Amino acid sequence: MNTIQPMELNLNQSGGSLSVFQQMSQHEQVVFCQDESTGLKAIIAIHNTTLGPALGGCRMRPYASEEEALEDVLRLSRGMTYKCAAADVDFGGGKAVIIGDPHKDKSPELFRALGQFVQSLGGRYYTGCDMGTLPEDFVHAAKETQYIVGAPEEYGGSGDSSIPTAHGVIMGLRAVSQFLWDTTHLAGKTFSIQGLGKVGFKVAETLLAEGANLFVTDIYENSIIELQKKAETLPGEVTRVDGKEIFQIEADALVPCAIGGIINDISLSDLKVKAICGAANNQLSKDYLGGILQQRGILYAPDYIVNAGGLIQVSDELYGLNKERVLKKTEAIFETLMQTFEAAAKQSISTIEAANQVVEQRLELRKRNNSFFSHQQRPKWSIK
Ligand SMILES: NC(=O)C1=CN([C@@H]2O[C@H](COP(=O)(O)OP(=O)(O)OC[C@H]3O[C@@H](n4cnc5c(N)ncnc54)[C@H](O)[C@@H]3O)[C@@H](O)[C@H]2O)C=CC1
Ligand SMILES: O=C(O)CCC(=O)C(=O)O
Numbered sequence: 001m002n003t004i005q006p007m008e009l010n011l012n013q014s015g016g017s018l019s020v021f022q023q024m025s026q027h028e029q030v031v032f033c034q035d036e037s038t039g040l041k042a043i044i045a046i047h048n049t050t051l052g053p054a055l056g057g058c059r060m061r062p063y064a065s066e067e068e069a070l071e072d073v074l075r076l077s078r079g080m081t082y083k084c085a086a087a088d089v090d091f092g093g094g095k096a097v098i099i100g101d102p103h104k105d106k107s108p109e110l111f112r113a114l115g116q117f118v119q120s121l122g123g124r125y126y127t128g129c130d131m132g133t134l135p136e137d138f139v140h141a142a143k144e145t146q147y148i149v150g151a152p153e154e155y156g157g158s159g160d161s162s163i164p165t166a167h168g169v170i171m172g173l174r175a176v177s178q179f180l181w182d183t184t185h186l187a188g189k190t191f192s193i194q195g196l197g198k199v200g201f202k203v204a205e206t207l208l209a210e211g212a213n214l215f216v217t218d219i220y221e222n223s224i225i226e227l228q229k230k231a232e233t234l235p236g237e238v239t240r241v242d243g244k245e246i247f248q249i250e251a252d253a254l255v256p257c258a259i260g261g262i263i264n265d266i267s268l269s270d271l272k273v274k275a276i277c278g279a280a281n282n283q284l285s286k287d288y289l290g291g292i293l294q295q296r297g298i299l300y301a302p303d304y305i306v307n308a309g310g311l312i313q314v315s316d317e318l319y320g321l322n323k324e325r326v327l328k329k330t331e332a333i334f335e336t337l338m339q340t341f342e343a344a345a346k347q348s349i350s351t352i353e354a355a356n357q358v359v360e361q362r363l364e365l366r367k368r369n370n371s372f373f374s375h376q377q378r379p380k381w382s383i384k
Pocket of ligand 2: 055056057058083128129130150161162165281307308310311314
Protein backbone atom coordinates (compact mmCIF):
# COMPACT_ATOMS: atom_id res chain seq x y z
CA MET A 1 0.00 0.00 0.00
CA ASN A 2 1.42 3.40 -0.87
CA THR A 3 0.14 6.94 -1.24
CA ILE A 4 1.31 8.73 -4.33
CA GLN A 5 1.83 12.43 -4.01
CA PRO A 6 0.07 14.76 -6.44
CA MET A 7 1.82 15.04 -9.77
CA GLU A 8 1.46 17.13 -12.86
CA LEU A 9 -1.17 15.86 -15.28
CA ASN A 10 -2.17 17.06 -18.73
CA LEU A 11 -5.71 18.17 -18.23
CA ASN A 12 -6.11 21.12 -20.51
CA GLN A 13 -7.86 20.11 -23.74
CA SER A 14 -6.25 22.99 -25.60
CA GLY A 15 -2.82 21.52 -25.09
CA GLY A 16 -1.62 23.24 -21.92
CA SER A 17 -1.20 21.44 -18.68
CA LEU A 18 -2.67 22.16 -15.29
CA SER A 19 -1.01 20.92 -12.15
CA VAL A 20 -3.08 18.91 -9.71
CA PHE A 21 -2.96 21.86 -7.30
CA GLN A 22 -4.43 24.12 -9.99
CA GLN A 23 -7.10 21.51 -10.66
CA MET A 24 -7.83 21.19 -6.95
CA SER A 25 -8.91 24.80 -6.80
CA GLN A 26 -10.53 25.08 -3.38
CA HIS A 27 -10.15 21.44 -2.37
CA GLU A 28 -8.40 20.70 0.90
CA GLN A 29 -6.84 17.34 0.11
CA VAL A 30 -6.57 14.75 -2.64
CA VAL A 31 -5.23 11.29 -1.94
CA PHE A 32 -4.10 8.96 -4.72
CA CYS A 33 -4.40 5.36 -3.60
CA GLN A 34 -2.76 2.38 -5.26
CA ASP A 35 -2.54 -1.23 -4.15
CA GLU A 36 -0.83 -3.48 -6.66
CA SER A 37 -1.90 -6.81 -5.19
CA THR A 38 -5.63 -6.06 -5.44
CA GLY A 39 -5.39 -3.79 -8.49
CA LEU A 40 -6.88 -0.86 -6.56
CA LYS A 41 -6.45 2.52 -8.19
CA ALA A 42 -8.55 5.06 -6.38
CA ILE A 43 -8.65 8.78 -5.68
CA ILE A 44 -10.16 10.32 -2.57
CA ALA A 45 -10.93 14.04 -2.67
CA ILE A 46 -11.82 16.14 0.35
CA HIS A 47 -13.31 19.43 -0.76
CA ASN A 48 -14.39 21.26 2.37
CA THR A 49 -14.73 20.33 6.04
CA THR A 50 -16.34 23.52 7.34
CA LEU A 51 -19.50 21.71 8.37
CA GLY A 52 -17.84 18.50 9.56
CA PRO A 53 -15.65 15.71 8.29
CA ALA A 54 -16.01 14.97 4.61
CA LEU A 55 -18.58 12.43 3.51
CA GLY A 56 -19.35 11.05 0.09
CA GLY A 57 -19.88 7.72 -1.59
CA CYS A 58 -17.31 5.84 -3.60
CA ARG A 59 -17.95 5.56 -7.32
CA MET A 60 -16.56 2.73 -9.45
CA ARG A 61 -16.28 3.35 -13.19
CA PRO A 62 -14.10 2.19 -16.06
CA TYR A 63 -12.77 5.73 -16.57
CA ALA A 64 -11.15 6.28 -19.93
CA SER A 65 -8.17 7.93 -18.23
CA GLU A 66 -6.78 8.89 -14.82
CA GLU A 67 -7.40 12.52 -15.72
CA GLU A 68 -11.08 11.80 -16.22
CA ALA A 69 -11.22 10.05 -12.83
CA LEU A 70 -9.51 13.01 -11.15
CA GLU A 71 -11.85 15.50 -12.77
CA ASP A 72 -14.86 13.43 -11.68
CA VAL A 73 -13.77 13.09 -8.06
CA LEU A 74 -12.96 16.79 -7.79
CA ARG A 75 -16.38 17.80 -9.13
CA LEU A 76 -18.23 15.17 -7.10
CA SER A 77 -16.56 16.12 -3.82
CA ARG A 78 -17.35 19.81 -4.38
CA GLY A 79 -20.95 18.82 -5.05
CA MET A 80 -21.03 17.00 -1.72
CA THR A 81 -20.05 20.20 0.13
CA TYR A 82 -23.04 21.93 -1.44
CA LYS A 83 -25.32 18.92 -0.85
CA CYS A 84 -24.39 18.68 2.83
CA ALA A 85 -24.97 22.41 3.35
CA ALA A 86 -28.27 22.39 1.45
CA ALA A 87 -29.55 19.36 3.39
CA ASP A 88 -28.23 20.90 6.63
CA VAL A 89 -26.24 17.86 7.73
CA ASP A 90 -23.11 17.98 9.86
CA PHE A 91 -20.67 16.80 7.24
CA GLY A 92 -18.42 18.33 4.63
CA GLY A 93 -17.82 17.40 1.02
CA GLY A 94 -15.74 14.45 -0.09
CA LYS A 95 -15.89 11.63 -2.59
CA ALA A 96 -13.86 8.67 -3.80
CA VAL A 97 -13.56 7.05 -7.20
CA ILE A 98 -12.19 3.63 -8.06
CA ILE A 99 -10.92 3.19 -11.61
CA GLY A 100 -12.42 -0.13 -12.72
CA ASP A 101 -15.41 -1.91 -14.18
CA PRO A 102 -17.99 -2.65 -11.47
CA HIS A 103 -19.22 -5.67 -13.46
CA LYS A 104 -15.72 -7.22 -13.72
CA ASP A 105 -13.13 -5.79 -11.37
CA LYS A 106 -14.66 -6.04 -7.88
CA SER A 107 -13.22 -8.24 -5.14
CA PRO A 108 -13.47 -8.27 -1.34
CA GLU A 109 -9.74 -7.52 -1.17
CA LEU A 110 -10.09 -4.44 -3.39
CA PHE A 111 -12.62 -2.92 -1.00
CA ARG A 112 -10.50 -3.91 2.01
CA ALA A 113 -7.58 -2.04 0.44
CA LEU A 114 -9.83 0.98 -0.08
CA GLY A 115 -10.87 0.68 3.58
CA GLN A 116 -7.24 0.88 4.66
CA PHE A 117 -6.76 4.13 2.80
CA VAL A 118 -9.98 5.56 4.28
CA GLN A 119 -8.82 4.54 7.76
CA SER A 120 -5.47 6.24 7.18
CA LEU A 121 -7.33 9.56 6.98
CA GLY A 122 -8.34 9.16 10.64
CA GLY A 123 -11.98 10.24 10.27
CA ARG A 124 -11.51 13.15 7.89
CA TYR A 125 -13.45 11.20 5.28
CA TYR A 126 -16.41 8.82 5.53
CA THR A 127 -17.51 6.75 2.57
CA GLY A 128 -20.26 4.44 1.30
CA CYS A 129 -22.20 3.73 -1.91
CA ASP A 130 -22.36 5.58 -5.17
CA MET A 131 -22.63 4.69 -8.83
CA GLY A 132 -21.12 1.25 -9.45
CA THR A 133 -20.91 0.23 -5.79
CA LEU A 134 -23.28 -1.60 -3.44
CA PRO A 135 -23.79 -1.63 0.35
CA GLU A 136 -22.31 -5.19 0.40
CA ASP A 137 -19.00 -3.89 -1.02
CA PHE A 138 -18.54 -1.79 2.08
CA VAL A 139 -18.86 -4.77 4.40
CA HIS A 140 -15.37 -5.65 3.18
CA ALA A 141 -14.11 -2.07 3.52
CA ALA A 142 -15.56 -1.92 7.05
CA LYS A 143 -13.20 -4.71 8.11
CA GLU A 144 -10.42 -2.15 7.75
CA THR A 145 -12.06 1.12 8.75
CA GLN A 146 -14.71 2.48 11.07
CA TYR A 147 -15.47 5.35 8.66
CA ILE A 148 -18.08 3.56 6.56
CA VAL A 149 -21.71 4.61 6.22
CA GLY A 150 -24.62 2.90 4.47
CA ALA A 151 -23.49 -0.68 5.13
CA PRO A 152 -26.29 -3.29 4.98
CA GLU A 153 -28.73 -3.19 7.89
CA GLU A 154 -27.77 -6.69 9.03
CA TYR A 155 -24.27 -5.30 9.64
CA GLY A 156 -25.58 -2.38 11.66
CA GLY A 157 -25.53 0.17 8.84
CA SER A 158 -28.45 2.23 7.56
CA GLY A 159 -28.76 0.02 4.47
CA ASP A 160 -29.43 0.83 0.85
CA SER A 161 -29.18 4.62 0.47
CA SER A 162 -30.69 4.48 -3.01
CA ILE A 163 -34.14 3.95 -1.41
CA PRO A 164 -34.27 7.43 0.20
CA THR A 165 -32.45 8.91 -2.79
CA ALA A 166 -35.17 7.60 -5.11
CA HIS A 167 -37.85 8.87 -2.74
CA GLY A 168 -36.21 12.30 -2.79
CA VAL A 169 -36.26 12.29 -6.60
CA ILE A 170 -40.00 11.58 -6.52
CA MET A 171 -40.41 14.48 -4.06
CA GLY A 172 -38.44 16.59 -6.53
CA LEU A 173 -40.68 15.62 -9.43
CA ARG A 174 -43.75 16.46 -7.36
CA ALA A 175 -42.28 19.89 -6.57
CA VAL A 176 -41.56 20.47 -10.29
CA SER A 177 -45.13 19.42 -11.09
CA GLN A 178 -46.57 21.66 -8.37
CA PHE A 179 -44.56 24.65 -9.58
CA LEU A 180 -45.29 24.17 -13.29
CA TRP A 181 -48.70 22.54 -13.38
CA ASP A 182 -50.15 23.19 -9.93
CA THR A 183 -50.53 19.52 -9.04
CA THR A 184 -48.33 16.99 -7.26
CA HIS A 185 -49.90 14.09 -9.18
CA LEU A 186 -47.66 12.53 -11.80
CA ALA A 187 -50.17 10.21 -13.50
CA GLY A 188 -50.37 10.84 -17.24
CA LYS A 189 -47.09 12.76 -17.32
CA THR A 190 -44.17 11.64 -19.48
CA PHE A 191 -40.62 11.28 -18.20
CA SER A 192 -37.37 10.38 -19.95
CA ILE A 193 -35.00 8.53 -17.63
CA GLN A 194 -31.30 8.01 -18.25
CA GLY A 195 -29.94 5.18 -16.08
CA LEU A 196 -31.90 2.36 -14.49
CA GLY A 197 -29.51 1.46 -11.70
CA LYS A 198 -30.12 1.46 -7.97
CA VAL A 199 -31.85 4.86 -7.98
CA GLY A 200 -33.23 5.16 -11.53
CA PHE A 201 -34.93 1.78 -11.43
CA LYS A 202 -36.78 2.59 -8.19
CA VAL A 203 -37.82 6.00 -9.53
CA ALA A 204 -39.07 4.34 -12.72
CA GLU A 205 -41.09 1.73 -10.80
CA THR A 206 -42.76 4.40 -8.64
CA LEU A 207 -43.63 6.53 -11.68
CA LEU A 208 -45.08 3.56 -13.57
CA ALA A 209 -47.13 2.55 -10.53
CA GLU A 210 -48.53 6.08 -10.42
CA GLY A 211 -49.52 5.94 -14.09
CA ALA A 212 -46.75 8.00 -15.67
CA ASN A 213 -45.30 7.00 -19.05
CA LEU A 214 -41.58 6.56 -19.49
CA PHE A 215 -38.86 6.69 -22.10
CA VAL A 216 -35.80 4.93 -20.70
CA THR A 217 -32.21 4.17 -21.60
CA ASP A 218 -29.33 2.32 -19.96
CA ILE A 219 -26.06 0.96 -21.27
CA TYR A 220 -26.81 -2.19 -19.26
CA GLU A 221 -29.42 -4.11 -21.26
CA ASN A 222 -30.67 -6.28 -18.37
CA SER A 223 -32.12 -3.42 -16.35
CA ILE A 224 -34.27 -2.29 -19.29
CA ILE A 225 -35.61 -5.82 -19.78
CA GLU A 226 -36.35 -6.09 -16.05
CA LEU A 227 -38.23 -2.78 -16.07
CA GLN A 228 -40.25 -3.80 -19.14
CA LYS A 229 -41.32 -6.95 -17.27
CA LYS A 230 -42.37 -4.93 -14.22
CA ALA A 231 -44.33 -2.54 -16.44
CA GLU A 232 -46.58 -5.37 -17.64
CA THR A 233 -48.46 -5.24 -14.32
CA LEU A 234 -48.32 -1.47 -13.79
CA PRO A 235 -50.51 1.30 -15.27
CA GLY A 236 -47.73 3.31 -16.94
CA GLU A 237 -45.96 2.42 -20.20
CA VAL A 238 -42.25 2.05 -20.96
CA THR A 239 -40.57 2.82 -24.25
CA ARG A 240 -36.91 2.03 -24.72
CA VAL A 241 -34.63 4.49 -26.50
CA ASP A 242 -30.95 4.28 -27.29
CA GLY A 243 -28.06 6.40 -26.07
CA LYS A 244 -28.24 10.13 -26.67
CA GLU A 245 -31.76 9.85 -28.12
CA ILE A 246 -32.93 10.24 -24.52
CA PHE A 247 -32.10 13.96 -24.72
CA GLN A 248 -34.27 14.45 -27.81
CA ILE A 249 -37.50 13.07 -26.37
CA GLU A 250 -40.41 15.42 -26.01
CA ALA A 251 -41.36 14.78 -22.39
CA ASP A 252 -42.55 16.67 -19.34
CA ALA A 253 -39.25 16.11 -17.56
CA LEU A 254 -35.84 14.59 -18.11
CA VAL A 255 -34.77 12.47 -15.13
CA PRO A 256 -30.97 11.95 -15.23
CA CYS A 257 -30.00 8.97 -13.06
CA ALA A 258 -26.61 7.94 -14.45
CA ILE A 259 -23.51 9.99 -15.22
CA GLY A 260 -22.78 13.69 -14.70
CA GLY A 261 -22.14 16.45 -17.23
CA ILE A 262 -25.07 15.40 -19.41
CA ILE A 263 -26.39 18.94 -19.73
CA ASN A 264 -23.74 20.46 -21.96
CA ASP A 265 -23.51 22.68 -25.00
CA ILE A 266 -24.33 19.72 -27.26
CA SER A 267 -27.28 18.12 -25.42
CA LEU A 268 -28.77 21.52 -24.58
CA SER A 269 -29.84 22.24 -28.14
CA ASP A 270 -31.64 18.86 -28.33
CA LEU A 271 -33.71 19.24 -25.17
CA LYS A 272 -37.48 19.32 -25.62
CA VAL A 273 -38.48 18.89 -21.97
CA LYS A 274 -40.12 21.36 -19.62
CA ALA A 275 -38.01 20.38 -16.63
CA ILE A 276 -34.92 18.46 -15.51
CA CYS A 277 -35.02 16.69 -12.17
CA GLY A 278 -33.05 13.56 -11.32
CA ALA A 279 -30.53 11.79 -9.12
CA ALA A 280 -27.34 12.12 -11.13
CA ASN A 281 -24.62 14.19 -9.50
CA ASN A 282 -23.24 17.18 -11.45
CA GLN A 283 -25.83 17.20 -14.21
CA LEU A 284 -24.74 20.61 -15.50
CA SER A 285 -21.32 20.38 -17.11
CA LYS A 286 -20.91 24.09 -16.17
CA ASP A 287 -22.99 26.15 -13.76
CA TYR A 288 -23.65 28.87 -16.38
CA LEU A 289 -25.81 26.35 -18.25
CA GLY A 290 -28.35 26.85 -15.46
CA GLY A 291 -28.84 30.38 -16.85
CA ILE A 292 -29.32 29.06 -20.38
CA LEU A 293 -31.91 26.54 -19.19
CA GLN A 294 -33.70 29.42 -17.45
CA GLN A 295 -33.71 31.44 -20.70
CA ARG A 296 -35.03 28.42 -22.57
CA GLY A 297 -37.87 28.08 -20.04
CA ILE A 298 -36.67 24.69 -18.78
CA LEU A 299 -37.06 24.37 -15.02
CA TYR A 300 -33.90 22.87 -13.52
CA ALA A 301 -34.22 21.25 -10.10
CA PRO A 302 -30.67 21.54 -8.66
CA ASP A 303 -29.23 18.01 -8.46
CA TYR A 304 -27.70 18.38 -5.04
CA ILE A 305 -31.05 19.28 -3.51
CA VAL A 306 -33.00 16.57 -5.36
CA ASN A 307 -30.60 13.69 -4.65
CA ALA A 308 -29.89 14.32 -0.97
CA GLY A 309 -32.04 11.43 0.34
CA GLY A 310 -29.13 9.00 0.54
CA LEU A 311 -26.93 11.54 2.29
CA ILE A 312 -29.73 12.30 4.74
CA GLN A 313 -30.00 8.61 5.61
CA VAL A 314 -26.31 7.78 5.92
CA SER A 315 -25.48 10.94 7.88
CA ASP A 316 -28.24 10.08 10.34
CA GLU A 317 -26.16 7.08 11.44
CA LEU A 318 -24.28 9.55 13.62
CA TYR A 319 -27.35 10.08 15.72
CA GLY A 320 -28.28 6.41 15.94
CA LEU A 321 -30.43 6.33 12.77
CA ASN A 322 -34.10 7.11 13.04
CA LYS A 323 -35.95 6.17 9.84
CA GLU A 324 -38.88 8.47 10.62
CA ARG A 325 -36.51 11.42 10.91
CA VAL A 326 -34.84 10.37 7.65
CA LEU A 327 -38.20 10.20 5.89
CA LYS A 328 -39.25 13.60 7.21
CA LYS A 329 -35.99 15.22 6.12
CA THR A 330 -36.16 13.51 2.72
CA GLU A 331 -39.72 14.71 2.17
CA ALA A 332 -38.57 18.25 3.02
CA ILE A 333 -36.79 18.18 -0.37
CA PHE A 334 -40.18 19.17 -1.81
CA GLU A 335 -40.30 22.38 0.26
CA THR A 336 -36.61 23.23 -0.28
CA LEU A 337 -37.15 23.00 -4.03
CA MET A 338 -40.32 25.08 -3.95
CA GLN A 339 -38.42 27.79 -2.05
CA THR A 340 -35.55 27.58 -4.56
CA PHE A 341 -37.88 27.87 -7.57
CA GLU A 342 -39.69 30.81 -5.99
CA ALA A 343 -36.46 32.59 -5.00
CA ALA A 344 -35.08 32.15 -8.53
CA ALA A 345 -38.28 33.46 -10.12
CA LYS A 346 -38.40 36.44 -7.76
CA GLN A 347 -34.80 37.47 -8.45
CA SER A 348 -34.84 36.49 -12.15
CA ILE A 349 -31.84 34.23 -11.64
CA SER A 350 -31.30 30.57 -12.42
CA THR A 351 -32.37 27.93 -9.92
CA ILE A 352 -28.77 26.79 -9.48
CA GLU A 353 -27.74 30.36 -8.59
CA ALA A 354 -30.59 30.58 -6.10
CA ALA A 355 -29.58 27.27 -4.50
CA ASN A 356 -25.87 28.19 -4.43
CA GLN A 357 -26.68 31.50 -2.71
CA VAL A 358 -28.34 29.70 0.22
CA VAL A 359 -25.49 27.18 0.51
CA GLU A 360 -22.74 29.77 0.31
CA GLN A 361 -24.41 31.92 2.99
CA ARG A 362 -24.71 28.84 5.22
CA LEU A 363 -21.03 27.98 4.75
CA GLU A 364 -19.99 31.57 5.41
CA LEU A 365 -21.94 31.59 8.68
CA ARG A 366 -20.31 28.37 9.79
CA LYS A 367 -16.75 29.27 8.79
CA ARG A 368 -14.52 26.66 10.29
CA ASN A 369 -13.55 27.09 13.91
CA ASN A 370 -12.19 23.61 14.42
CA SER A 371 -10.58 22.24 11.32
CA PHE A 372 -9.46 18.70 10.61
CA PHE A 373 -11.64 17.14 13.27
CA SER A 374 -13.40 13.84 13.17
CA HIS A 375 -16.80 13.10 14.63
CA GLN A 376 -15.09 10.78 17.10
CA GLN A 377 -13.48 13.77 18.75
CA ARG A 378 -16.91 15.26 19.34
CA PRO A 379 -18.68 13.07 21.91
CA LYS A 380 -21.86 15.14 21.80
CA TRP A 381 -22.45 13.79 18.29
CA SER A 382 -23.03 10.30 19.63
CA ILE A 383 -26.19 11.51 21.39
CA LYS A 384 -29.07 9.36 20.10
N1 LIG B 1 -27.10 5.69 -4.82
C1 LIG B 1 -27.43 6.81 -4.21
O1 LIG B 1 -28.02 6.81 -3.14
C2 LIG B 1 -27.11 8.14 -4.84
C3 LIG B 1 -26.76 8.25 -6.17
N2 LIG B 1 -26.55 9.50 -6.71
C4 LIG B 1 -26.21 9.64 -8.11
O2 LIG B 1 -27.24 9.08 -8.92
C5 LIG B 1 -26.68 8.50 -10.09
C6 LIG B 1 -27.09 7.03 -10.16
O3 LIG B 1 -26.61 6.37 -9.00
P1 LIG B 1 -26.92 4.82 -8.72
O4 LIG B 1 -28.28 4.51 -9.19
O5 LIG B 1 -26.54 4.59 -7.33
O6 LIG B 1 -25.85 4.14 -9.67
P2 LIG B 1 -25.90 2.68 -10.30
O7 LIG B 1 -24.50 2.33 -10.66
O8 LIG B 1 -26.66 1.74 -9.46
O9 LIG B 1 -26.74 2.93 -11.65
C7 LIG B 1 -26.30 3.74 -12.69
C8 LIG B 1 -26.95 3.19 -13.95
O10 LIG B 1 -26.64 4.06 -15.02
C9 LIG B 1 -26.24 3.28 -16.14
N3 LIG B 1 -25.40 4.10 -16.98
C10 LIG B 1 -24.11 4.44 -16.81
N4 LIG B 1 -23.69 5.22 -17.81
C11 LIG B 1 -24.76 5.40 -18.62
C12 LIG B 1 -24.97 6.13 -19.83
N5 LIG B 1 -23.99 6.81 -20.41
N6 LIG B 1 -26.21 6.08 -20.38
C13 LIG B 1 -27.19 5.38 -19.81
N7 LIG B 1 -27.05 4.67 -18.68
C14 LIG B 1 -25.85 4.69 -18.09
C15 LIG B 1 -25.56 2.06 -15.55
O11 LIG B 1 -25.56 0.96 -16.44
C16 LIG B 1 -26.42 1.79 -14.32
O12 LIG B 1 -27.51 0.94 -14.60
C17 LIG B 1 -25.18 8.73 -10.00
O13 LIG B 1 -24.84 9.94 -10.64
C18 LIG B 1 -24.94 8.89 -8.51
O14 LIG B 1 -23.78 9.62 -8.22
C19 LIG B 1 -26.69 10.64 -5.98
C20 LIG B 1 -27.04 10.58 -4.67
C21 LIG B 1 -27.19 9.32 -3.97
O1 LIG C 1 -25.77 8.16 -0.88
C1 LIG C 1 -24.79 7.82 -0.21
O2 LIG C 1 -24.62 6.65 0.18
C2 LIG C 1 -23.76 8.82 0.22
C3 LIG C 1 -24.01 10.19 -0.27
C4 LIG C 1 -23.42 10.44 -1.61
O3 LIG C 1 -22.36 10.00 -1.92
C5 LIG C 1 -24.15 11.26 -2.57
O4 LIG C 1 -25.19 11.82 -2.21
O5 LIG C 1 -23.72 11.37 -3.72
